[in-house]
Structure formats: C-alpha cells, structure tokens
Amino acid sequence: MTMIEVSDMKKTYGSVDVLQKVRFTVEPGEVVAVIGPSGSGKSTMLRSLIHLEEIDGGSIRIGGESLVEDGRYAAPSVIRQITSRMGMVFQHFNLFPHLTVQQNLELAPKMVKRENAALIRSRSTELLAKVGLADKAGAHPAKLSGGQKQRVAIARALMMSPDILLFDEPTSALDPELTGEVLQVIKQLASEKITMVIVTHEMNFARDVADRVIFMDNGEIAESGTPEQIFGNPQLERTRAFLKL
Numbered sequence: 001m002t003m004i005e006v007s008d009m010k011k012t013y014g015s016v017d018v019l020q021k022v023r024f025t026v027e028p029g030e031v032v033a034v035i036g037p038s039g040s041g042k043s044t045m046l047r048s049l050i051h052l053e054e055i056d057g058g059s060i061r062i063g064g065e066s067l068v069e070d071g072r073y074a075a076p077s078v079i080r081q082i083t084s085r086m087g088m089v090f091q092h093f094n095l096f097p098h099l100t101v102q103q104n105l106e107l108a109p110k111m112v113k114r115e116n117a118a119l120i121r122s123r124s125t126e127l128l129a130k131v132g133l134a135d136k137a138g139a140h141p142a143k144l145s146g147g148q149k150q151r152v153a154i155a156r157a158l159m160m161s162p163d164i165l166l167f168d169e170p171t172s173a174l175d176p177e178l179t180g181e182v183l184q185v186i187k188q189l190a191s192e193k194i195t196m197v198i199v200t201h202e203m204n205f206a207r208d209v210a211d212r213v214i215f216m217d218n219g220e221i222a223e224s225g226t227p228e229q230i231f232g233n234p235q236l237e238r239t240r241a242f243l244k245l
Helices: 042-049 076-083 101-113 117-130 146-158 176-191 203-209 227-232 237-243
Strands: 004-013 016-026 031-035 057-062 065-069 086-089 164-168 195-199 212-217 220-225
Touching (some): 004 042, 031 042, 031 203, 042 057, 042 164, 042 195, 086 146, 101 146, 117 146, 176 195, 176 203, 203 227, 212 227, 227 237
Parallel strands (some): 031 195, 031 212
Antiparallel strands (some): 004 016, 057 065, 212 220
C-alpha cells in the first residue's frame, strides 16, 4: 500500500501560489529527499502532509486514507487518527525547556496514548540509547548542544511509533560540525526502512541516503528521480543551475 499519495496539491497566500498541482507518492520504506531553493514551497508541502498547513485544493492520502480529498478535509477525528501515524522533526527542535530530555520524550505518549508508564519509560530509555544520548536522560535542553537537541527531537518523534517520519530541514539550524551526528542518526533510520520524507539543503546527504529526490521550484515539482539521475544527469536547466552543474 502506498504510504503517501498527493495529487494536485494547491496552496495560496493571498494572490501568491505557494504550491501548484504538486503530485507525488511515497512507498513503504522509501526515503524521499526534497530539495530546492528557499521559497520554493518545500516546507509548506511537508507541513501540509501532517495538517500543520491547510491546502486549498487537491488530495492527500496517508496509508490509503483520505486526509483531504479534492480540497475537502476529513472529519477532525479522522484527521487526528491519520496524523497520529506520522512523526515530525522540525528545524528548531521545539523541545520543552522546563522538562528533562526523558520527560520530553514521554509527554506525548502519556497524554495522547495514555500508555503504561513502565512501557513508556522502557521505550524512552531504548530510544535515547539509539540516538546516542542515554547519558542525557536527566538533562534539560539548555545543557545540550544543537546536535544533541535535534537527536532528542528525533527520538521524541519515534516515541509514538509512527509509520512515517517527516523532517523539515533537520540540520539547517546547526553548526557544520554538529550536522554529521544528526545525519548519522537519520542514515541509521533509513537503513531500518522507515518511510521518510526529508526536506534538506544537504545535497551530499540527499545523494547518499535518499531512494528518490524531488526538486521543487516555484511551488511545483520541477523534476523527480533517483539520486543518480538528479545529481548526475538532471534533465532541466533549472535543476542544473540550482545544483551548479
């Protein structure tokens, strides 16, 4: 079953077309990198998948279920059920500063899923170890580097056992020396065949990790293909100019 199916997605701000007839699919276990210049609609498209933005036309189906069909959204209860299957990692971490690292991970499962506390603690401990932060469970975000904060954010997203992970420029707020540790965690997740859509400006990362690369420009998908096609032999002059080929 196709994990994400988008057809004719449209989004406008006033008279400006931010997204225009965006169409793509994502299959189970596929890693799709979305690249393109600033203002091309990448983040708006990504946020629309998890209903952080509302589109003005088109359809979005997640795991075969309609989030929005021909511009008409599903009932709020259905939207919540669909979006609960996705995890989002933001550019600026969005951690709660007054909570410890482990408490940040455990808050949503406790409030949303109302799971057993021992089960939640076991999973949060396991995921902190997975992202290399087992020794930071009791620390507060202010004591962490940017790279550590983003790894906590990834672990937090995994706490809800999502079918799909969405990443919005996960390294753009980081110093170059901290970027590698975050990308390594995402590479590990890719090797585990977790379905991911990653908006990124890290071209080498997109080339190494993605199964497919989407190049967006002016609110449209200008070109899509394998990393070998997009980075090695792009068909459009606009893609070549962006990649400086």
